Amino acid sequence: xxxxxxxxxxxASSSNSNSGDALPPxxxxxxxxETVRNAHETELIEDYVELIGDLIQHRGEARAADIxxxxxxxxxxxxxxxxxxxxxxxxxxxxxRSLFLTEEGQKMAETSRARHDIVLHFLRALGVNDHTARxxxxxxxxxxxxxxxxxMQRFIDEQTRR
Amino acid sequence: xxxxxxxxxxxASSSNSNSGDALPPxxxxxxxxETVRNAHETELIEDYVELIGDLIQHRGEARAADIxxxxxxxxxxxxxxxxxxxxxxxxxxxxxRSLFLTEEGQKMAETSRARHDIVLHFLRALGVNDHTARxxxxxxxxxxxxxxxxxMQRFIDEQTRR
DNA sequence: CAAATAGTTTAGCCTTGGCTAACAATGATA
DNA sequence: TATCATTGTTAGCCAAGGCTAAACTATTTG
Ligand SMILES: [Mn+2]
Ligand SMILES: [Mn+2]
Ligand SMILES: [Mn+2]
Ligand SMILES: [Mn+2]
Numbered sequence: 001x002x003x004x005x006x007x008x009x010x011x012a013s014s015s016n017s018n019s020g021d022a023l024p025p026x027x028x029x030x031x032x033x034e035t036v037r038n039a040h041e042t043e044l045i046e047d048y049v050e051l052i053g054d055l056i057q058h059r060g061e062a063r064a065a066d067i068x069x070x071x072x073x074x075x076x077x078x079x080x081x082x083x084x085x086x087x088x089x090x091x092x093x094x095x096x097r098s099l100f101l102t103e104e105g106q107k108m109a110e111t112s113r114a115r116h117d118i119v120l121h122f123l124r125a126l127g128v129n130d131h132t133a134r135x136x137x138x139x140x141x142x143x144x145x146x147x148x149x150x151x152m153q154r155f156i157d158e159q160t161r162r
Numbered sequence: 163x164x165x166x167x168x169x170x171x172x173x174a175s176s177s178n179s180n181s182g183d184a185l186p187p188x189x190x191x192x193x194x195x196e197t198v199r200n201a202h203e204t205e206l207i208e209d210y211v212e213l214i215g216d217l218i219q220h221r222g223e224a225r226a227a228d229i230x231x232x233x234x235x236x237x238x239x240x241x242x243x244x245x246x247x248x249x250x251x252x253x254x255x256x257x258x259r260s261l262f263l264t265e266e267g268q269k270m271a272e273t274s275r276a277r278h279d280i281v282l283h284f285l286r287a288l289g290v291n292d293h294t295a296r297x298x299x300x301x302x303x304x305x306x307x308x309x310x311x312x313x314m315q316r317f318i319d320e321q322t323r324r
Numbered sequence: 325c326a327a328a329t330a331g332t333t334t335a336g337c338c339t340t341g342g343c344t345a346a347c348a349a350t351g352a353t354a
Numbered sequence: 355t356a357t358c359a360t361t362g363t364t365a366g367c368c369a370a371g372g373c374t375a376a377a378c379t380a381t382t383t384g
Contacts, residue, residue, distance in 0.1 A: 030234030139305025
């Protein structure tokens, strides 16, 4: 277990036992899970596009091999994914050459990057260790509504101007 | 689009452009994505177990049909999932009867419930609307480290005692 | 410029988590 | 008690996202 996994007191923190709360109305409850399922459909795509954008920006080009090592995944997996991104109109690619983002891809990369940054900076502003904040942000970013994002941004601003 | 999706100003918030930051070291970066992939393997399981626990607690029993409507998913999908939970030693079930959690299942339900509650209460304490907070919490909960969870708990406590 | 190395793609396999349609059991009610 | 509505199961389909092994292309180097 890394320091990402120190155990806090997760059981029976009396100050916030939800046991008394009733279950949400069925329809609402179902829509919550549905939102999560939808997020899961797009998150990998977003992470790839965001990473490709970052590689182009910081390295000058995005090569499949780099994506593979960065993502911790086989090259075959990346190759397959690139085909998908292509079909979705997010990247353009010629066989055996490096990748480029389409207009739409660039837009997605920017949006994802901005969202990712807000979540990361928010966690740091909250007091979370940088290393942990990076890990948490990578997963959380896809499940944060725009409403929450705005509030996080406000929190960062307040924290910063001080 | 629901009110969950109001657009804030996501592009070019100068105060937190990460563009200057270099990419993280490769190994670290890969481990971030790996952590997310691992979370995705367990999250559905956790949500099922948590929901089963909630149904037993609030309704007296957990029936497959209720799980299906709550999750917004077909009964066939639930039936298949129950077989998996069984194999994992998280629930016991006799054909055509309602479900019970094993010791291990109960432990997981409690832990998940506690984590879910902290995230939900944290979001509300931050100022997020209850409806949105519920949606966000359902997805975020699986990507929040124990370190962050502790900090969220502290934040709630401070907010509450005031 | 030929060979070796590095990078990319393809084929084929697997698991997960959805679905629909058909069938089976249970339990309520006529 | 026989019937029917509700609930649960099974079979078979699909897409996504992993993998390894093998084939192919590009680039570097002797
Ligand atoms: Mn991510
Ligand atoms: Mn990201
Ligand atoms: Mn939950
Ligand atoms: Mn959840």
